[in-house]
Amino acid sequence: MKLGLTGSHRTGKTSLAQMIANQTGLPFLKTSTSQVFQQHGLDPATPLKFNTRLHIQQQVLTAAVEIWQTAPKAFVTDRTPIDFMAYTLADIQGNTEVDFVQLESYLMQCFDVTRQFFTQLVIIQPAIPLVYEPGKAALNKAYMEHLNTIILGLCHDERLHCPVNVLNRKKVKMEERVYEILK
Numbered sequence: 001m002k003l004g005l006t007g008s009h010r011t012g013k014t015s016l017a018q019m020i021a022n023q024t025g026l027p028f029l030k031t032s033t034s035q036v037f038q039q040h041g042l043d044p045a046t047p048l049k050f051n052t053r054l055h056i057q058q059q060v061l062t063a064a065v066e067i068w069q070t071a072p073k074a075f076v077t078d079r080t081p082i083d084f085m086a087y088t089l090a091d092i093q094g095n096t097e098v099d100f101v102q103l104e105s106y107l108m109q110c111f112d113v114t115r116q117f118f119t120q121l122v123i124i125q126p127a128i129p130l131v132y133e134p135g136k137a138a139l140n141k142a143y144m145e146h147l148n149t150i151i152l153g154l155c156h157d158e159r160l161h162c163p164v165n166v167l168n169r170k171k172v173k174m175e176e177r178v179y180e181i182l183k
Contacts, residue, residue, distance in 0.1 A: 001026070002071070002117060003181075004080035006155070007124035008147035009044075009137040012177070014078040016124060019178050021076050029077040031064045034135045045138040050096050054106060057088045061110060068117045080121060081110035082160075086150040090143070111159045120163050122181050123151055127169040 003020070005013040014030065021028035036059050037044045048056065061084050068077065085107055092098060114121075126144045155164040171177045 001074050001076075002119045003076040004082075004114075004118045004121050005076070005078055005124050005181075006080040006082040006121050006151055008083075008086070008126060008144040008151070010128075010130055010139060010144065011124040011126055012128050012174075013124050015174065016177055016181065017076045017078040019174060020181060023178060024076070024182065027072055027075045029067050029071055029075050031060075031067060031077060031079040033060050033063075033079060036060045036063050038135065044136060048091065050091055050098060053088055053091045054102065057084045058106060060084055061106075061113065065113060065117075068113075071117070080118060081114045082121065082151055082154050085110045085154055086147050089150050089154075090147055108159070111157070115161050118162050120165070121155060123148075123155060123164060123166045124177075125167060125169045127167075127172050 003026070005017050007013055017028055017030075020026065034044060037056060040056055040059060042048065042052070042056055061081060064077075064079065064081070064084075068075075088103070088106065125148050126141065130139045130141070132139055152166070154160070155166075165181070167177060167180055171180050
């Protein structure tokens with residue numbers, strides 16, 4: 001199994017992936033989104049111009065692919081290209097200037113990478129209490145719900161070709177969440 005947890009920031013994906021790895025013996029592959037932002041002098045909690053967003057999300061994808069390429073036959077990870085697409089798409093508003101050819105190319109690359117590296121995705125929806133951490137994305141419940149809706153939509157896109165489960169929002173205790181994911 002190549003299990004990817006997907007969802008907005010601050011939903012507990014990393015903690016869940018670590019606990020799943022501990023219980024199953026699957027290797028845990030931690031992604032480095034915050035470090036990629038830091039390396040490029042950006043703060044994930046600060047709004048970005050769309051071209052900057054697309055560029056940094058491409059860098060995030062590249063860094064994640066480097067991690068996933070080292071993976072054994074089975075693993076669990078705390079982010080997927082679905083997350084990266086959602087953050088990119090969430091920044092588009094009515095007056096956002098977008099090079100659609102460039103955007104579509106990035107989206108297709110993300111779908112291709114997802115098909116290449118994952119056999120199962122689990123959407124981790126916003127549910128747990130929010131805790132501030134420096135260097136992490138903004139604690140904005142409305143933005144997190146916006147991202148969650150985009151992720152739900154992307155996971156139903158015919159270009160995905162990967163089984164997806166959705167973790168019930170009512171499951172907030174770590175043990176319950178892990179049980180639901182592994183059953």
